[in-house]
Amino acid sequence: MANKDFQPGIEQAKALDKADVLHKFRERFFPLADNKIYMDGNSLGLASKDAEQALLQVMEVWKNEGILIWNVENGHYFNYGKNLGNRVGRLINAEENEVMITANTTLNIHQVIATFWKPTKERYKILVDDLNFPTDRYAVDSQIALKGMKVEEVLKVVESADGVFIDEDAVIEAMTPDVAIILLPSVLYRSAQLLDMERLTKEAHKRGIYIGFDLCHSIGAVAHDFEVIQPDFAIWCNYKYLSAGPGSTAGIYVNKKHFNKTVGLAGWFGNKDETQFQLNHEFEQAADITAFQTGTPNIFSMAPLEGVLNIYEKAGMKHIRAKSLNLTAYMMYLIDSHLKVYGYTYNNETEDHKRGGHVALVHDEAYRICLALKHHNIIPDYREPNVIRLAPIALYNSYEEVYTLIEVLEVIGQGQQWNNFSNERAIVV
Numbered sequence: 001m002a003n004k005d006f007q008p009g010i011e012q013a014k015a016l017d018k019a020d021v022l023h024k025f026r027e028r029f030f031p032l033a034d035n036k037i038y039m040d041g042n043s044l045g046l047a048s049k050d051a052e053q054a055l056l057q058v059m060e061v062w063k064n065e066g067i068l069i070w071n072v073e074n075g076h077y078f079n080y081g082k083n084l085g086n087r088v089g090r091l092i093n094a095e096e097n098e099v100m101i102t103a104n105t106t107l108n109i110h111q112v113i114a115t116f117w118k119p120t121k122e123r124y125k126i127l128v129d130d131l132n133f134p135t136d137r138y139a140v141d142s143q144i145a146l147k148g149m150k151v152e153e154v155l156k157v158v159e160s161a162d163g164v165f166i167d168e169d170a171v172i173e174a175m176t177p178d179v180a181i182i183l184l185p186s187v188l189y190r191s192a193q194l195l196d197m198e199r200l201t202k203e204a205h206k207r208g209i210y211i212g213f214d215l216c217h218s219i220g221a222v223a224h225d226f227e228v229i230q231p232d233f234a235i236w237c238n239y240k241y242l243s244a245g246p247g248s249t250a251g252i253y254v255n256k257k258h259f260n261k262t263v264g265l266a267g268w269f270g271n272k273d274e275t276q277f278q279l280n281h282e283f284e285q286a287a288d289i290t291a292f293q294t295g296t297p298n299i300f301s302m303a304p305l306e307g308v309l310n311i312y313e314k315a316g317m318k319h320i321r322a323k324s325l326n327l328t329a330y331m332m333y334l335i336d337s338h339l340k341v342y343g344y345t346y347n348n349e350t351e352d353h354k355r356g357g358h359v360a361l362v363h364d365e366a367y368r369i370c371l372a373l374k375h376h377n378i379i380p381d382y383r384e385p386n387v388i389r390l391a392p393i394a395l396y397n398s399y400e401e402v403y404t405l406i407e408v409l410e411v412i413g414q415g416q417q418w419n420n421f422s423n424e425r426a427i428v429v
């Protein structure tokens with residue numbers, strides 16, 4: 001556990017909020033109806049005034065300019081994916097023009113596998129883990145099928161020993177000479193385990209293997225340093241910790257040393273700017289991350305990102321990460337001191353350098369406890385079979401909210417209030 005000197009009463013929560021350098025950013029986000037306490041920013045970040053403003057601004061430009069929207073501000077919207085990509089890229093210390101905002105996470109996985117995976121007789125396997133989010137597997141499996149190959153012959157799966165964590169040594173051991181490419185999550189979506197991306201990348205490169213990461217559960221929460229890590233590629237969504245709105249356009253990073261590769265999925269927005277509008281039938285691939293864009297940018301699904309980035313840039317990823325770690329450490333402390341007797345535990349890494357942005361609360365009655373929490377005006381996030389993900393977001397959650405959450409969980413435990421709810425599952429639980 002973190003080396004923080006926590007105390008049991010609410011006074012400390014109040015004092016921590018008072019001393020918090022990020023507390024002022026809370027008012028830039030909209031409070032939920034009925035002032036619900038939101039602990040689900042790891043699934044869908046909250047709306048901000050900055051995001052709303054940016055979206056309305058684009059609407060104004062479209063209203064006033066029509067087709068000329070593509071020309072205003074020196075082609076700002078024409079180059080929106082790259083302009084926003086450069087700003088998101090700075091959050092992970094990528095170089096200029098290595099990040100594009102485009103498509104969705106799943107399609108970007110298709111893009112990187114189609115680009116990087118060129119199987120040969122000797123080196124053809126794709127290495128993954130068995131705890132990654134399902135869509136990552138679906139995309140990889142269908143890329144294998146597209147080549148007329150068999151998943152069971154090509155896919156190599158590192159299995160977690162306990163179904164909770166991935167052993168990095170086991171991943172490294174699986175980096176055999178027949179492996180061509182590795183796709184792993186940066187942070188596991190259930191247990192919040194943060195993998196040592198630098199070490200894994202070094203080991204993969206030593207063996208001539210490409211490696212890339214899915215940052216869905218770390219972008220906007222963890223201050224990655226890509227200048228140090230140097231992965232080959234990465235992909236992520238912007239609607240979780242980065243709060244860019246439901247279904248907002250996703251991110252793709254490709255290390256600049258690979259800009260000479262032929263892009264797997266080509267489209268006219270991946271063509272060189274100079275010849276794109278000559279509309280030739282021969283694709284002339286752009287010389288940077290632009291190549292990885294396919295069609296016209298989804299401006300309305302990107303505008304909220306432009307707005308909310310102002311907040312992330314002002315706050316700074318170092319401060320965001322520091323507060324996020326302290327919030328989850330505080331939450332774990334309170335679970336230990338207040339909730340153990342009611343059958344609650346947590347199943348996530350406790351060391352700071354191994355933990356992402358949420359706490360994985362575990363209870364046999366997890367599903368019905370989520371319903372009880374909603375009844376008490378708190379929004380958690382359920383994951384089968386027994387995990388409640390609780391993500392206090394540095395920019396808009398307070399220590400006092402964490403304290404209140406624990407108090408409510410205590411009340412639910414004392415009264416066994418889960419008995420008031422049905423175990424039947426809704427579509428989005």
Ligand SMILES: *Cc1c(COP(=O)(O)O)cnc(C)c1O
Nearest residue numbers: 104105106133135189214216237
């Ligand atoms: C949320 C998430 C996704 C989502 O993919 P979309 O294509 O944006 O729907 C993919 N992978 C991981 C690991 C995720 O956490």
